Each structure stands twice: as C-alpha cells, then as structure tokens.
Amino acid sequence: MDGFAAVDFGFSREVLQRGIAALYLVAFVSSLNQFRPLLGEHGLLPAPALLGWAASSKARGRMLQPTLFRRIRYTDRRLAILCWAGIVISVLLVAGIPQLAPPWVPMTCFLALWIGYMSISSIGQTFYGFGWEMLLLEAGFLAAFLGSRDQPPPTVVIVLMWWLVFRLEFGAGMIKIRGGREWRDLTALTYHHETQPMPGPLSRQAHLLPRWLHKGEVLGNHFAQLIVPFFLFAPILSLWMPGPVPQIIGAVAGVIIIVTQVWLVITGNFAWLNWATIVLAFSAIGVPMRASAEQTLPLYWIIITSAVGILYLVVSWPALRNLFAHRQLMNASFNRWQLANAYGAFGTVTKARIEIVIEGTLDEDPDAATWREYEFKGKPGDVRRVPRQFAPYHLRLDWLMWFLPLGRSLDDWFTVFLARLLQADAPTLALLRADPFAGRPPRWVRAVSYRYRFATREERHRDGVIWMRDRRRVIVGAAELP
Structure with a gap:
C-alpha cells in the first residue's frame, strides 16, 4: 500500500x-x-x-x-x-x-x-x-x-x-x-x-x-x-x-x-x-x-x-x-441506507429436517381421494431426486418453505399460496418444478409434514433413494381452505 x-x-x-x-x-x-x-x-x-x-x-x-x-x-x-x-x-x-x-x-x-x-x-x-x-x-x-x-x-x-x-x-x-x-x-x-x-x-x-x-x-x-x-x-x-x-x-x-x-x-x-x-x-x-x-x-x-x-x-x-455485545444482533441494519450492517447466520442448527409437502387431488371426496404431490425446484420432495445446485441463484419460495415448520404459526403468504394452487394460477405454478395436474385446477389441496433424513449408503444401494422420510401430520387440511 x-x-x-x-x-x-x-x-x-x-x-x-x-x-x-x-x-x-x-x-x-x-x-x-x-x-x-x-x-x-x-x-x-x-x-x-x-x-x-x-x-x-x-x-x-x-x-x-x-x-x-x-x-x-x-x-x-x-x-x-x-x-x-x-x-x-x-x-x-x-x-x-x-x-x-x-x-x-x-x-x-x-x-x-x-x-x-x-x-x-x-x-x-x-x-x-x-x-x-x-x-x-x-x-x-x-x-x-x-x-x-x-x-x-x-x-x-x-x-x-x-x-x-x-x-x-x-x-x-x-x-x-x-x-x-x-x-x-x-x-x-x-x-x-x-x-x-x-x-x-x-x-x-x-x-x-x-x-x-x-x-x-x-x-x-x-x-x-x-x-x-x-x-x-x-x-x-x-x-x-x-x-x-x-x-x-x-x-x-x-x-x-x-x-x-x-x-x-x-x-x-x-x-x-x-x-x-x-x-x-x-x-x-x-x-x-x-x-x-x-x-x-x-x-x-x-x-x-x-x-x-x-x-x-x-x-x-x-x-x-x-x-462484542452480549445480545448480538444478526443480519441487522442500523441505518436506512443499509451501510455498515451486522451480519451472521446459523447461530443454532436444527437437529431434524421437517418438510411441508403440498398435495392436491382432483377427486371430490378428500377423505377417499388419491393425493399427488407438488414438486419444488430446490427443496426436498421426491425421495429419489438428487438435490440440484442453484446458488448463487436464489429460490425465494423454497427458502421460505424451509422456515415454515420452524414458526409457531403459518405465515399469511402460505394460505394465499395454497389458494393460488387451487386456482391453478400460472405465474405461481411457474415457481414450482412440477405441477402434477398439468395446469388443471385441483379440487382440493392440503399441506402435510414429513420428517426427512439422508439415506445411508446401504439404503441408497438397496432402494435407490437419496432421502428417507416418514409422515407426521396434516398441517392444513382440505376442509380448512376456503
């Protein structure tokens, strides 16, 4: 210098x-x-x-x-x-x-x-x-x-x-x-x-x-x-x-x-x-x-x-x-112009992976229906699909889907998102990897939570899967949507 x-x-x-x-x-x-x-x-x-x-x-x-x-x-x-x-x-x-x-x-x-x-x-x-x-x-x-x-x-x-x-x-x-x-x-x-x-x-x-x-x-x-x-x-x-x-x-x-x-x-x-x-x-x-x-x-x-x-x-x-503060702020801005900010991430690490899977059906009776899953571009879904590299591109919807199970209640945007799926809204569907109904509006949609974990080497060799998952509970049922 x-x-x-x-x-x-x-x-x-x-x-x-x-x-x-x-x-x-x-x-x-x-x-x-x-x-x-x-x-x-x-x-x-x-x-x-x-x-x-x-x-x-x-x-x-x-x-x-x-x-x-x-x-x-x-x-x-x-x-x-x-x-x-x-x-x-x-x-x-x-x-x-x-x-x-x-x-x-x-x-x-x-x-x-x-x-x-x-x-x-x-x-x-x-x-x-x-x-x-x-x-x-x-x-x-x-x-x-x-x-x-x-x-x-x-x-x-x-x-x-x-x-x-x-x-x-x-x-x-x-x-x-x-x-x-x-x-x-x-x-x-x-x-x-x-x-x-x-x-x-x-x-x-x-x-x-x-x-x-x-x-x-x-x-x-x-x-x-x-x-x-x-x-x-x-x-x-x-x-x-x-x-x-x-x-x-x-x-x-x-x-x-x-x-x-x-x-x-x-x-x-x-x-x-x-x-x-x-x-x-x-x-x-x-x-x-x-x-x-x-x-x-x-x-x-x-x-x-x-x-x-x-x-x-x-x-x-x-x-x-x-x-050096005892209660350090993470990702905080101290002025309107967002200069000289505070940064930091992952102060805690989640021990279990809970994914919210969104399902839809064309059947009239939700209790006896055959449900099909919507696939997202980045977040886990199909247990056989290898995760893709997207960064530095930012998949914003997928990221917020990860945060949903960590909150005490579902965010307002999520209810609107489910309603758009019921409408088969084309711009919303474009955010997804796959629409199981090829543009047709489903009769019902629901949200179900699953526990995901990576397959061991033995499970991968035996079943050809990347993920193992088990179903937990229905987060948003078909009858709860307008």
Whole structure:
C-alpha cells in the first residue's frame, strides 16, 4: 500500500468490481423471474399494499427503506423495466466497459445498481428478508468508489472492503459461539449438511463423512471466522513496515476465507452469500507492483473516497459495538441506507429436517381421494431426486418453505399460496418444478409434514433413494381452505 493509493491491489479491484456486478446480475434476474408472482400486483404479498400502508397516516413515522417506488407508483411493468436496467448495467460492469472511463462512470453505474436493488428489496418483505440482500447492497455501494482501470484503487476503499469481510466473518463466528451448544461441543455439522435450508448435490456425501471429520469442520470454521479475519488488516502495517510480509499475511487470511467458503459452496445452496464472501475476500490479495508517477489518484477522487471513509467511521460504530455485545444482533441494519450492517447466520442448527409437502387431488371426496404431490425446484420432495445446485441463484419460495415448520404459526403468504394452487394460477405454478395436474385446477389441496433424513449408503444401494422420510401430520387440511 502507498498512502492514498493501494497500488498492489489492482487485481483485487478487478475481481471485486466484476464479481460484485455478476452477483447483481444474478439478483436482478432472480427478481425478474420471481418478484411478480411473489410480491407483484397479484402476488402472494402484494407490494402495492405495503406501499399504500406506508403512505397512510397510520404508518406515519414508520419509514420503509429507500425505494424509487415511493416516488413512482409501483406496477409489475415498471418492476420489470427496473430489473432489465439492472441486468444491462451489471453486464457492462462484468465486461469491464465502464471501468475504462473516468472513475465517476463506474461510480454512477454501481450506485445505480445499489439504488435500483434497494428499491426492490425494500418492498420485498419476508421474501427479501435475508442477510445477503443487505450484504449485496453494502458491497455495491463500496464498489462504486474503487475507481477506474487507469488509476490504482483507493486505499481507504480497499480497507473498507476488509472491514466488510471482517464483520461478515467475525460476526458469523460470534453468533455461533454465543448460539447453540452444538457449535461449542463441535457437533453442529453432524446435523447441518442434512438439515440446511437447501441441500446441494454433494450435501449427502458431506453428511455421511465420519463424525471426527465433522468436528474438524467446526474447528476449521471457528478458526476461519474468529481468528483469521483479524489478519485481513495486516497490509496496513506496510505503511510503516516496508517489505512483503504484511501483505503476504493479509493474502493468506483472504485465501483461508476463500477456501472455507468454497467448501460451503460445494456442500450447500446459500444463494449468493458464499459467492459474495469469496469475491469480497479477494480484496485482501495484493499483487506487488512498483509504484510509478502514473499510479496516483486525482485530488477530487481522494476527496470523494476520503469522505466515504469518514462516513463509514461514523456509521460503523453501532456495528462494532454489536460484535462484542452480549445480545448480538444478526443480519441487522442500523441505518436506512443499509451501510455498515451486522451480519451472521446459523447461530443454532436444527437437529431434524421437517418438510411441508403440498398435495392436491382432483377427486371430490378428500377423505377417499388419491393425493399427488407438488414438486419444488430446490427443496426436498421426491425421495429419489438428487438435490440440484442453484446458488448463487436464489429460490425465494423454497427458502421460505424451509422456515415454515420452524414458526409457531403459518405465515399469511402460505394460505394465499395454497389458494393460488387451487386456482391453478400460472405465474405461481411457474415457481414450482412440477405441477402434477398439468395446469388443471385441483379440487382440493392440503399441506402435510414429513420428517426427512439422508439415506445411508446401504439404503441408497438397496432402494435407490437419496432421502428417507416418514409422515407426521396434516398441517392444513382440505376442509380448512376456503
């Protein structure tokens, strides 16, 4: 590092800018495909109703996060236009075209992505209530100030990227240590591969590893999240300690985080959470370069990026305090712009996998009916089907179906979802992998809970199944639906 200019981090900037833009591309495509049936004008939780409530006198003082739809009336068509605009800008940034222009051009592009996606997530309600939504927003805001290719990246922005990775990893580590006993007695991953929200194609193989390896996984996780993040800041020492050692320490810390996240990518489907962490961890990997006269920052860019640094000093205090608080908040934002957030996930691990299976029938008598199952794209259903890899794409309906058995009562959207299945609503059915009635409306639908577990090697060889399951109880009966 060299004062205001992080001359050795040009490669890191390339990965950060293109990688973050690629994640925005995935996010906008996900919204284009899913927002309207979930939250559109005729969605399960219509966004226009939320915006109407926010504009009412009853909601005065309860502000939504910033959204363009407070100024521009929401319509599904306008949502699609916003998504397509985000897709185009993301593709340009992935290709590196705006980065060839002066730094204000990529800055404008990333801020447009930030504002555009915030406008969507702010009205996304429970379907957008995930920590990686605010992570993407914060990463996009910081990426706006990484500059252009003909200049070195600003030191202050690279350091802020380290601070983001630190909060992300150390926050998750502290949540686990303060959470369930399974993280302290090293048994968490004995269950996690099987009970995680959306298993991947290799999750079963990971689950069947020996118990001592699962304990090693937990120890490795604690090391990567509780110790390694502190070493991300080692390159700052190079300002006073010439030589490659500080930068090597920071790079090794980044590589360790990347390796642990790759393992999570291989064994699960956590939308873009792991992918974003991998991209952000590249901020610690510098490639030594000799400084030259051309590798300086213009004064106006130093002023802008320094102002961003000062802003972060101010807004980061609540997040810093939260990291060491007795009652640590998980995935919390302390300001309306979702900057300097608190992150963390899976403070506890569920020990058993309960799935809600939705069934329908064309028969008139529900008591004597032949019931057929609706298949979801990502969550377990057919016991013979190998889970697929969807991440970094986010299947929002499938994720919320995992949360349903964990709640004390069924969410409002779920009743509407069942009613849409009774109507054979085409946009709703498009969210599913398979409609057993090929577009015909069923006479009845119901929801039944099952206990799922991965098949042992012997059960797999004998029966050709991935899952074993046993029926528990009817959650929503046919007679209970309107």
